[in-house]
Amino acid sequence: MPSLKDVKMKIVGVGKTKQITKAMNMVASAKLRGAQARIERFRPYAGRYREVLAELAGKVEGDAHPLLTEHPEKRRCAIILVTSDRGLCGGFNANIVNTGLHLAAEKRAEGMEVQFACVGRKGRDAVRAAGQEITLAYGDRMGSVDFALAGSVAQEMIHGYETLALDEVWMVYGEFVSMAHQPPRSLRLLPLEAPEADRDEDGAQGPACEYVYEPREDLLLAELVPTYVKVQVYRGLLDTAASEHAARMAAMDNATRNCNELINTLTLLYNKTRQASITSELIDIVGGAEALNG
Incomplete structure (x- = not known):
């Protein structure tokens, strides 16, 4: 799974592309x-x-x-x-x-x-x-x-x-x-x-x-x-x-629409990646606490 930084950089890059296609439209x-x-x-x-x-x-x-x-x-x-x-x-x-x-x-x-x-x-x-x-x-x-x-x-x-x-x-x-x-x-x-x-x-x-x-x-x-x-x-x-x-x-309008769809997909991936990272950290904390109690 990609890192949070990589996904965030992709979202920023697609957002800049969207600005260009919208201006060209x-x-x-x-x-x-x-x-x-x-x-x-x-x-x-x-x-x-x-x-x-x-x-x-x-x-x-x-x-x-x-x-x-x-x-x-x-x-x-x-x-x-x-x-x-x-x-x-x-x-x-x-x-x-x-x-x-x-x-x-x-x-x-x-x-x-x-x-x-x-x-x-x-x-x-x-x-x-x-x-x-x-x-x-x-x-x-x-x-x-x-x-x-x-x-x-x-x-x-x-x-x-x-x-x-x-x-x-x-x-x-x-x-x-x-x-x-x-x-x-x-x-x-x-x-x-x-x-x-x-x-x-x-x-x-x-x-x-x-x-x-x-x-x-x-x-x-x-x-x-x-x-x-x-x-x-x-x-x-x-x-x-x-x-x-x-x-x-028409081509730039389609490109802008595709950028919006890609941003939504990457945002969902970013949220999933962040949630998985938080879950992993919680598991490590709980596991460490259990080890100390034992």
Whole structure:
């Protein structure tokens, strides 16, 4: 049985760990409010952008823009893997990495070469440890996500697709659904599939209103399609940032709860050990008294 000093030191150590996990939970909660507000503000814009592009793409030919045209031979595929820079958020990063590696295995089974563009240190380190090819790596950038970062990543992929260096581009990220649910998602960015317009209650397809474009549709499409790819990448970054804080908040809450349970267990062990020590001392005293009387 451990000594009273050892048990007491363990209780003190677990108590300090509890203070750390509780503080990290509060920090993650504060950061989550800002990240959640950003993604909730951006989603309506991304949705309206999708509606306008759907209506515009329906008025032009399928090969009106290089990003709308599929390559006849598919040889190389790029996967944008978006993870966090820091850990202590449960299995959040591991789920995203596993989804990306599984997608890479599927593409290799189709006869394609796969390369990764990693945003976030955790994804970069995991992909590097798995022996995968990394062409782009952005570390320590998820703490301050901005549209410039999304534009830089998207522009590299767009240039590779237009120069026939890439035949497919996918993005794997963590989608912020709720505080308790942040599943990994995979989205094909290139070749760009023209988004389908929403259907009304009667099932008829079409936009809610008719748009008048100036300049011509093909000229406007040349500007909107690359921006649409950047918007999707930016949305993936915002989703992952919010999901990271939500996952860390849940992980630290579980860690704090485990600390409380461990402190209770150690306190019970301390009391049992102290009681056993007192009982042993009483037995020695009684035994010594009996020996003197005898």
